[in-house]
Every structure is written in structure tokens, then in C-alpha cells.
Amino acid sequence: MFVLILSLICSLLIAVFAIQNAGLVTIQLFWVTRDVPLVLVILGSTFAGALVMLLLAIWRELRLKLRSKQNSIEQSQKSDPSGQQAISPLKPTDGAE
Structure with missing residues (x-):
């Protein structure tokens, strides 16, 4: 029960933090550059960490x-x-019963 309550509190804090930081950020991975909302980066990183x-x-x-x-x-x-x-002794399985 304690773990569930702690998980809910952490989830709530992450959601509030993500919503308050909703500005656009530039993400660059190798040759791909994108502008995405910071909230998606925060939530995506949290989800990836939870999955790991x-x-x-x-x-x-x-x-x-x-x-x-x-x-x-x-x-x-x-x-x-x-x-x-x-x-254990096995019965023959020749199909005849």
C-alpha cells in the first residue's frame, strides 16, 4: 500500500512539473533536429525510465x-x-486407445 501511495505522489509531482515546463525545446539526435514541447520530453523520459x-x-x-x-x-x-x-513410466502414444 505504501508503494502505491508513493508512486501516486511521484506521478503527481512529475505531472505538475511537466505541465509547468511546457515551453518548446530543440532536440537533436544525430542528424535529426526537432522542436518539441518540454512536457513531452519530461513525460517521455519518465516513461522510458519506468519501462527500463x-x-x-x-x-x-x-x-x-x-x-x-x-x-x-x-x-x-x-x-x-x-x-x-x-x-515416471510413460504410456506409448501410438494413437491406439
């Missing part, structure tokens, strides 16, 4: 899940004295 943070959080979660899965596999292999995991 989201992707980093997703990557971290996936890495932690993978590490946890590897640890559980290693634990199951250590608990099996033969060093092999038990394989």
Missing part, C-alpha cells in the same frame, strides 16, 4: 526463479543416493 525499471525487475524475477528451480533440482539429486532422478 520494469524490464530490469522482470529480468531479476526470472533469474531468481531460474536459480530457485536449479537449486531444487540440485537438492533432489543430492537426496537421491544413486544420483539419478526417478523417471
